[in-house]
Amino acid sequence: MSTAVTIQGLTKTFGPKYAVRDLDLVVPTGSLCGFIGPNGAGKTTTIRMIMSIIFPDSGQLSVLGRPSANDSKDRIGYLPEERGVYRKMKVAAFLTYMARLKGQDGGAALRRKVQQWLERMSLTDSAKKRCEELSKGMQQKVQFVAAVIHEPDLLILDEVFSGLDPVNRRLMRSLIDEQHRAGRTIIFSTHAMYEAEQLCDRIFMIHRGVKVLDATLGEIRGRFDPRLIIVEPDIQNGESIGPRLESLPGVGGVHTTREGFELHLAEGADPRAVMGAIVRDTPVRRVELKRVTLEDVFISLVDSSGGEGETAEQLRAAIGATGNQEAGA
């Protein structure tokens, strides 16, 4: 398996504060890797180090087979979190300028390419407008085009969904998907976990500069057992069902919701056995084993207990769990 980005023991401090601490990461070529963590976790710092915009205190990096991104900037597309445009520059001129800085030859071919991208983004009318005349959403589209116009092998998108409305979010998702299908390796960072869940095939989670999870989406689902069953009863017999469910073996607790019940599984209970028992014993319209979301995983890994000491303990446990998982895989 070839790798697009390899990071080993990367550490970066700002004054006394660790921004990133002893980080290891492997991004396989062609993968769509979600880089998630809360604000201030160290995502942007890591990405900037991958881009050789800032340099690590210690540790090793390899980007597209080279020790520094500076050697292959033309093959990388980067959409930083702090992104902007030249306010006074015309849209088409800005895109041409960025493409040429990325090593594309100027001329008719580039002009055509810019034109095509503007058409895709429904920005044809804006080609001759100054960037400052565009709305924020339109500017974000222009920035995305600037990041991909030179057809990079590796695309790094930092907080790409922030500030987008639902329509443009959907457009951005389809664009990222399209770039992925075209064979590009994509790393995208976000603090909105559901975005990552919808897109990524690999998740990389960090918290306070330390890696807490590194696995494929399937591995994560396999590891974090679902412990919740949703039951929607048949309307006629609704009232009597609650106590009956509670008495089933393996059920730890029942919580009544608007639509029905949520069953929390007891320690060591097998969800399939419990679900079978529910279907046998009670008239129900729907029984569902609730999937674990990345958010649940993250919260369970990092933030559930709230106390500083407990959090650190949990982090250590999580790193151990990840190690076991990898060892087992």
Next chain:
Amino acid sequence: MMTRIFLIALREFTSTVLTKGFIIGVLLTPIIMVVAIGGIAMTRNLKGPQVTGTLAVLDRTGVVSSGIVERFSPEAAAAEISAAQRAVTQAIDKTLDQAPIDPAQKAMARGMAKGEVDRTLSKIGRLTVNVLPDTTDDATIQTIKDALARTDIHAAAKDPSLPEPTVGLIIVPREAVFSAASSPYQEIQSFWPEKVDFEIRERIHRRIGDAIVDARVVTDPKLAASGLSAGDVRRLLERPGAADKVVTQHGEKESAGALQMMIPAAFMALLLIAVMSSGQMLLTTTIEEKSSRVMEVLLSAVSPLQLMLGKIVGQLCVGLLILVIYSGMGIATLIVFSMGHLVDPFAIVYLLFFFLIAYFIIGSMFAAIGSAVTELREAQTLMTPVMLVVMTPWLLWLPISRAPNSTLSQVLSFVPGINPFVMVIRLTGSEPPPTWQTLAAIGVGLLTAAFCAWFSAKIFRVGVLMYGKPPNLRTLVKWVRMA
């Protein structure tokens, strides 16, 4: 790598030069200056307020009043004007001859001088002299003084129907003419209403003074015996003029006088304008890239050093353009006035050389400051050291251009930062410095420029991605150590 620097430089240049602000700023400034200078010249040509009325003269000597009356007669006034014009014309001719100007320009300069003389003399207008009898007592004098206190000289000048007022009282004491050889002649006393122009008082004093001197000559027994007239004595006492010539290895040439002093100042100003305009723009565009958050997008394509170099080269071209436009205008003006020879072609080569050095010193500092802050107003405190470097040459221009080879000038030629400006003043001055000093100064300049570029590149690399609280000088030094 070179392509990227070129692309950045090209964008920097076009985005600066192809704006209304630049075109208006660079082209309109000299036009505004010419119009302003013309305007000032025109206001000087406006005629001042005229004074009309009577001048009361109390002559205690008995020998001066006739001379005074004669000097205020219309014929004498006309003669005085033409004599003054002749004197001014001669003085101007001398200056102009030394700076060989085209005859048409000389005629123009002479015309301006004549206008100036006319303007001053015409202020006196019509003044009649009223000689008071020698018997006039103090009470009468007091009455005249009281009348002066009430006189409005301008009202009388505007309205001819009003009776002519008394506009001044002159008392000539006996000792102003008759004095023992050992003691000085006494002053005359003069009394004026408010608002009498000092030029008018000066002109009146000169006429009366001349009449008194004439009276002294005529009444002096020894001079009377010699048969010399007042005119003869005046001629004898006239100071001779001097014809300046500068002797060089290529022969004699006329001295350009004061103009020669202006050339170094002009060169230094040119250097400062070019360096400061492009430096300021470098600051502004860097801050703009930071505040519009386009910086990190750029850094994904180029390294901070490439970005900084590209920007510096781009604005260098802007500075060169300004230099070419302004020096071209200046040289064209000199050629039109047939004074092209005042500028040594070598001076222009040196100007270019020192422009490059000064630009790299100041430009890279501006780039570093721009990278360190997020808003223009945050840049103010950090700019103080740069502004000091830039202001110093203005303070030093006069002492250096007066004595281009003094110890001060020689020492300043090697002070990093200001030495390009000092050398430009010295090189275009009347005594060019020794060649070794020029070369050594270029060496110091290049070293300074290299150091500033290195220092700034370090700040730039760290600064471009720093947002938030603007740094102070200590933080900047920390960044340099960090980078």
